[in-house]
Amino acid sequence: MSDIAVLANAVITIVGVVVLILKLRITPAIALVLGALYLGLVTGLGVPGTLESITTGFGELMTEVGLLIAFGVLLGAVMAQLGAIEKLVDVLVRACGPRALPYAFASTIGTVLQSIFADVLLVITAPLASRLSRQIGPWGAARMTAAMALGIEVGLVFVVPGVGAVALAGVLGLPFGKMFLFGAVTAVFTIVTTLALFTALAKRGLWKPELDERDDTLVDEAEQPAAERGTDHLPSLGVALAPLVVALALIAFGAIAEMAGWAHPVVALLGDPVIALLIGLIGALLIARWKLPAEQVESSLKRGFHESGQILILTGVGGSLAQTVKDAGLGEILKGYFTTSTVFPLLLVWLVAAVLHIAIGSVTLASITAAGVLGPVMPALGIDPVFVALAAGAGSLFAIHATSNTFWLLQTLLPQTTRGALKSCTFAVSCASVLAMLPIQLMALVF
Structure with a gap:
């Protein structure tokens, strides 16, 4: 088959997956498998080759990320039950003034707390953000609603063990520790700069309190902060956070050791993200x-x-499509259309992920599809795959809107109207999507 025909069928595959999900309401997992089947069959892999690509892609990705996702989600669920989040926020409130609190709040959610499944993290922290928005002075609602949206969404795709970051690392075969280090730097920069920009624009007329805020906060008894339910039986903040801190410290140490060439079996074992999260999970359970x-x-x-099951399936079939794209030879074909510049290829990754997200509405699906399609060509251009993962994650944040479950949770659980959510979530996170490319492109040129 000619190169043009392969490229055309790859485009048809992506468009077909979008149509199946968006128009025919087929679940993304099935749509991705159907897309992989179509691409494999029409590009000459044959029935056995296509099935092998699908099963190999699923299996290899699950080998990479399966336990990591499961242990991360379980650790987050136990920590939420221990009341660690509410206690951590109380410390931030006492340590930071009104000016710095939204930045600290968003950065903490986007980094330290990413082991907690996004919807659960949002439900737990939204009442706290709502309460704080009334305590930090003028523009409090605008700042805290944007801080929540940025912390949840940016951390999801950049910081391991956020499920989007884990999926991206798995699709591209990245060391998770490396993804953690570069992703954390990108996340903190993106959150702080975007929140500063949004705050400045809000004060200059972007945010209209009379139209964008509401007085009531729809928080039921089950979603009240632990401090309001009684915390006498819960451990102190240091004890509650210790398992997560230990796990993240081991992951970071393992990544630094690998990059520095410190080879030792004990370091390799303890620094492995799966083992690190397992240690954290055991500690949290005790x-x-x-x-x-x-x-x-x-x-x-x-x-x-329950939460990890649906994540694992979606991530696995994303790996099936990525493997089929690779076996169809698309990466080798695309290689001839690029120069050795790092700027344009990463912008293309961003663009594909952004378009996919606008069409599908799934951050994780858009990012892993874009990374899977364009990732194979990048090493030949001298681009580290970690920056492909970060660019795909950045693009997938563009234009989060009414098709996103997170959008409606943010609108419902925080003191804002739908109009306000379009500003604090859709607009702010879209700005983050663009601003994130600054450190990504810079790091890609340096490293």
């Missing part, structure tokens, strides 16, 4: 067994298993 009734611990684990 604390939970000590401080909580058995039924609460079992409930948190049950919720964690």
